[in-house]
Amino acid sequence: MNIFLNLSTHKAGRLKWAILLAAFILPGFCQAQTATDAAPIVDHIAICVHDLKKSTAFYTEVMHLQKVPNPFADTLHQWYSLGNHVKLHAIQGNCSYKHDITEHLCFAVGSVKEFAKRLDELHIPYGNWKGDSKEPTLRPDGVLQLYFQDPDGYWIEINSPAKGK
Template structure:
């Protein structure tokens, strides 16, 4: 007994849709962060800032022109400092980089040691913001005025 033409057509259509969906799903992988570029006025000063405060590790950079420093951010990618920014740039706090540490009090102690001002989101000096999920966060600026957030979200992931 031959199967009805309708059933054969339905099977072929289902197979084609299934194959098409599999191909479409494979091409819709999310993009992965590769690097963040931060334009700076003083490469030496900014390098020291990020190494000392955030303990970022330098990695090889291909240009070797004295205008670039690259740091690893682990699985998150890299951060590139690029020399050439003009001193007059004003940065908005809404545009910031965020790093997580295991202890906000220990990090605050380092900021105090280095005489770096910090505040919570509304701007109250020397006070962390405590988010609704219990994460503590503080905000401060790098030597070029780029805003940074440091929080203890990594502690809350466990």
């Protein structure tokens, strides 16, 4: 306790004390400002599925998503990594709504054509936004895209970047 009293009684000591306080207080203040001013980031996207085993097979075998630990430790939930700390959370339940193509998950791949070959091998129908079977869409910006549905009817877009980008 004497050390702190001695620091505060001398001019140089007060300066050291102020620097010490600033070193502990300012980082927390700056971090709090960043946390409250920053836009929220996506943690996970939850979907309702009828058959969790069927969905798990689809997302691991077709989409090659990696399963991540299930915080519920039960048989009604499955979590998958979507990259960058974002997860897909599949919840088994009584899902009773129809899915529209305008509501879709989009995944980027190196080659839409190679991914389409895998869908063909697995007999999974796919097409473009208009619904033309096996026909990808070429956007005006050069991105190639195709659409298909998971076992519960959720629409999935697969796209690959424009050449040269």
